[in-house]
Amino acid sequence: MVKSEIKKSLFKAIQSKKEWEEVNLASLRVEIKDNKEKNFGDFSTNIALILAQKLKESPKKIADKLIKKFPPHPSIKKIEFSKPGFINFYLIDSHYSEILKIIKKEKEKFGLNKTKDENKKILIEYVSSNPTGPLHVGHGRGAAFGSVLSNILRASGHKVDEEYYVNDQGRQIDILTLSVFLRCEQLLNNDFPYPKFCYQGEYINSYAEQIIESSKEKGSKGEVFFIPVDKRKRLIEELKKIKKEEDLDVLISFARRNLENKFIKVKEFVLEQIVHSIKLDLSKMGVNQNLWFTETKLYKSQNKKPSLIDEVKDILERAKLTYEEGGALWFKSSQFKDDKDRVIEKENGQTTYFASDIAYHAHKYGRGYDKIINVWGSDHHGYLPRVKSAMSALGLDPDKLEVIFIQFATLIKENKKISMSTRGGQFITLDELMKEVSPEATRFFFINRKAEQHLSFDLDLAKKQSKDNPLYYIQYAHARICSILKNLELTKRKVNSGLGEKNLNLLNGEKEEELLKILSKFPEVVLKSSDNYEPHLICYYLKDLSSSFHGYYNEEKILVDKEEELQAKILLLQGVKQVIFNGLTLLGVSSPSSM
């Protein structure tokens, strides 16, 4: 926070010089940086170097003038010029220890941004996996990312809604329903063929069994036929003819015709089951979206008004941004920023997934958010230009929509990659992963890498209970502090914060200063990770803090006899404990008091 004050003061200093009137402050890319090297003070700025170019004056001269004009600041001890043109700021010794009073006061709110002028209303949509099967490892990364980012954005003062978009419409769901039907038939007649293009997962069988069970209960005596007996032969013949994926469409319409409302009922049943299990998996991981938006909603017309999908179609048509070709309806997305035009209504009259997405995103815009964030798998990156094109076409600001692409995750076990093909049901589900390691570790390890990086999730490491495992390392630091505080109680000594606050100057060891410095950086780290959508920064920060604490712990005895020193140290430990807690809470991970 001192940094922003330094920047302001520097600008004031510039303005106070007549010969520098022309300088455009807004265009200056001034930075105030933390110094790694102690000899250069606490902060440094490059302002003199930047101005040197514009003013055609030496950095030294500029720096000298700036230093002279720099208004006094209670936390700044001295300001110095240093080659080749930096200005270094040295803070007074007590500056960093003051942070302990602030932490003490703000407690779990420390690190949260309180500036209200930049608060935004944000919608963040993530996971949104098709409800055609359980979540797998790839979805887990998106889930952890979206959830933690939401926490962080909230911590920075924004109002955040978390949403899951359920694709409960369209062909994939029909294939899913068909798959369940065919499994039912197969369970009742072993010789019934099952196409390889249908869903293969074990969960399909389980749904089929449930359906058969419930049909039995309803009175039909044991033997249940879903397809009318006279049609079964025909169906088996059709099944034998299936050569490619598209051939399934024949079966779907066959099933729809002959099963009538049973098809819809089974579809609804299966969807409900799958969505339920998705919600369950997510909540196990601590992911709880507060909004669930179904694609079906886009197709329903209400109060005699056209459906959302018809509405956007209509707008595009009236704007003459569509045309017919080959029996399909195309949107002229290439007029905006897309490589080619895209189909919104297929030859068979069905609208495409893209059409749904236009309507869906238009609806998001209509809900009054300042920022709309989507978390997508990196394999969808080519999809973004067409969605943005559509938003532009509808007269909406495409920049309001921001998409974060998450790279793929691979699992490592015993130093070997585990292959994860979704085909053939040979994939590892998120639930299995959480059973193998813990839900907490799952969350942490997914966040512990920036989104653009491919992630190797090392199962053995995530289970390890040693410093190799960064999560345990951090949690252990927290537990250690709790243990010390407990020991203090056992010796019948009491915490006296007032005395501690008066003796903060005793925290002058090298390790203590380092800890104080790290603690005071926490608010910046939260802000930065929020501004740049980089939750991983919190993980790295907490590792740093924990490492510094463990070093301190090994070097110095905390529970010393001298009361003043003891109380100051306790205050420091409480600060570290609080910040670890606040950080882990942002990550959605617990802070155990004993391990």
Place this chain on the structure above:
RNA sequence: GCCCCGUUAGCUCAGUCGGAUAGAGCGCUGGAUUCCUAAUCCAGAGGCCUCAGGUUCAAAUCCUGAACGGGGCACCA
């Protein structure tokens, strides 16, 4: 062919809107426990920041090109 992401120590990865001597963990070598949790700590070795140009007072960082790896280019979702 076009587009997105990556490439930093033996391995896994950080690296501030370009800034002063490039960082951590693992692994390796050597050490630390009569004492608050050794589930820990300390020290050492280990670098052409993939390559080649360019911009700049200053490049791991920005621009151009190349190589390698992952992903994407549907009337699928």
